[in-house]
Amino acid sequence: MMWRTAFTQQYALDVPFISAGMGFFSLLPAVVEAVAPVPVIAAGGIADGRGVAAALALGADAVSVGTRLVASQEAYAHDDYKRRIVAASAEDIARTALFGPEWPDQPMRVIRNRVVREWAGRDHKTPPSSDPPHIIGRTVVLGQAYAMPKFSAILPTPDTTGDFEEMCLAAGEGTGLVKAIKPVAQIVPEMMDEAKRIIEERLVPIIGD
Numbered sequence: 001m002m003w004r005t006a007f008t009q010q011y012a013l014d015v016p017f018i019s020a021g022m023g024f025f026s027l028l029p030a031v032v033e034a035v036a037p038v039p040v041i042a043a044g045g046i047a048d049g050r051g052v053a054a055a056l057a058l059g060a061d062a063v064s065v066g067t068r069l070v071a072s073q074e075a076y077a078h079d080d081y082k083r084r085i086v087a088a089s090a091e092d093i094a095r096t097a098l099f100g101p102e103w104p105d106q107p108m109r110v111i112r113n114r115v116v117r118e119w120a121g122r123d124h125k126t127p128p129s130s131d132p133p134h135i136i137g138r139t140v141v142l143g144q145a146y147a148m149p150k151f152s153a154i155l156p157t158p159d160t161t162g163d164f165e166e167m168c169l170a171a172g173e174g175t176g177l178v179k180a181i182k183p184v185a186q187i188v189p190e191m192m193d194e195a196k197r198i199i200e201e202r203l204v205p206i207i208g209d
């Protein structure tokens with residue numbers, strides 16, 4: 001049972017990476033079958049009630065939401081980063097291993113800014129750091145001041161200053177569905193209400209009288 005629990009947890013954390021190889025519609029039911037009866041939390045690209053309803057229909061017991069909640073009033077993310085999530089469409093999201101002197105060569109999804117565009121096609125690994133490092137911004141990590149080297153994987157918080165066109169702006173494939181920065185107390189009920197509406201109006205009628 002232990003390994004199964006670990007597997008579902010891993011799945012929840014790694015979907016943005018795994019899903020580059022296998023789509024949500026085939027991956028989620030396969031995981032649900034593989035780990036049954038362990039509950040599965042679906043994650044990756046779920047940004048509104050449609051995603052919640054789809055995940056439940058495919059066998060998930062719950063959903064985990066990342067990007068949508070970065071663009072919330074409460075998230076400790078820089079306002080510029082939140083605004084870029086709202087402004088970006090799905091086509092603005094790139095999968096890259098460019099970022100990470102701190103955590104090298106990890107593929108992740110990010111908003112395509114200048115540094116991502118400049119390194120497109122050469123971004124399967126984190127490029128070597130220059131000596132002395134080229135500093136693109138300043139922030140605070142675990143209470144300590146931190147000078148962000150070029151390709152830093154540290155995400156911008158309200159403590160961050162510098163060039164946002166050089167920074168890692170992690171964001172998933174559901175980014176295009178995020179239309180406004182809102183309080184979490186509004187985002188979550190709206191998602192669940194929309195999911196319930198879809199189930200009532202689109203799924204229940206299939207059963208007929």
Ligand SMILES: Cc1cc2nc3c(=O)[nH]c(=O)nc-3n(C[C@H](O)[C@H](O)[C@H](O)COP(=O)(O)O)c2cc1C
Pocket residue numbers: 012013014015016043044045046047064065066067068070155170171172173174
């Ligand atoms: C701000 C942010 C930080 C993230 N950090 C990590 C991370 O450290 N490790 C990881 O495996 N995934 C990370 N992810 C990807 C999340 O696991 C992913 O967002 C989650 O599965 C939900 O997907 P969604 O953002 O499409 O809702 C991060 C995503 C965001 C938006």
